[in-house]
Amino acid sequence: MSTYLLDSSSPWQLYFQDPATPVMEGIVNLHHDLMFFLTFILFFVLVLLFRTLYYFQYNSNRTANPVIHGTVIEIVWTIIPSLILVIVALPSFALLYSIDEVIDPSLTVKCTGHQWYWSYEYSDSSEEIGALNFDSYMVPEDELELGELRLLEVDNRIVLPMGTHIRVLVTAADVLHSWAVPSLGIKVDACVGRLNETSMFALREGVFYGQCSEICGVGHANMPIVVETVSVNNYIQWLVEKNS
Ligand SMILES: [Cu+2]
Structure with a gap:
């Protein structure tokens, strides 16, 4: 997947990251x-x-x-x-x-916080494509490739279509976590036994970096979030490839 167009914080940054929603x-x-x-x-x-x-x-x-x-x-x-x-x-x-406001979403993605990684569920894909579940772990420092961001890169990015109303459901499996991506303007608490809902509408393609934002144990700094927004066609292609 592409490693350009990165939306992450820069050293000594004082101001907001570029908005994408x-x-x-x-x-x-x-x-x-x-x-x-x-x-x-x-x-x-x-x-x-x-x-x-x-x-x-x-x-x-x-x-x-x-x-x-x-x-x-x-x-x-x-x-x-x-x-x-x-x-x-x-x-x-x-x-x-x-x-x-959640405006008639055409896609729902569920984000579950674990100690210390995120897992994602796409449950409303079509019959042919089927449901999609995967875990998203941080890439450890010694496995980073040139250009990848330390403490921010993950092995499985969450890919979403741009220009689409998306419902984001957030929950946790063990302790409190928080699913937060600054450029998308999202920060939702992940609580055990509770499903928090928010919506997202990406205006552009990009790779958006976020981090767990509720102190959740020793691995709190090691469970980043990477959202990749692509065109609808590329999204469907990714979905099919991911499931085959
Ligand atoms: Cu956490």
Whole structure:
């Protein structure tokens, strides 16, 4: 399988990985919107703080100011922050509910977390192709080939079609795990005896790297996730080859 177009974190990366789903694009945009308010509030509070430190120092104000109450200012500093909260809440709720939406999926894939690997089940393939189950283990450091990513590459990648509504079911077999792929905007807890559902719609082909994101024992760092999105034709070809 291809080893180019890798979507993984880079050394000293501070910002998001490139989005590959509408959900992740929404998360990046919400972050931008929130950053505007965050920056504004940070500088406003800093200005107030330094003004206060400067004008109210002991040397220049030996007697306390008798003012203890101001109705207008109290109304202003109550209403403006609550307006800001509403402006912040509206887009974040819109995003939250749109992430929860599962739109008539044409494919379901089940991800099960184990100590310490993931296993995948494609249960709704056609009769001819049959069901598909496989385990996905990390490639150990001494078996890596040139260009493969340390602690991120797996022996069996999960291949999914792009441009398709996919239902992702996540569960665990032993302890808590979490199935997380940053570029896809997915992070779902894997709980024993419980099936968590999310959806995915990949906008482009690529290889997307993720990691278990719920501390699950000594092998927690050694159970990465690799999702490869391909065209629908290539996906069907992969499915047939994998089962033959
Ligand atoms: Cu885990």
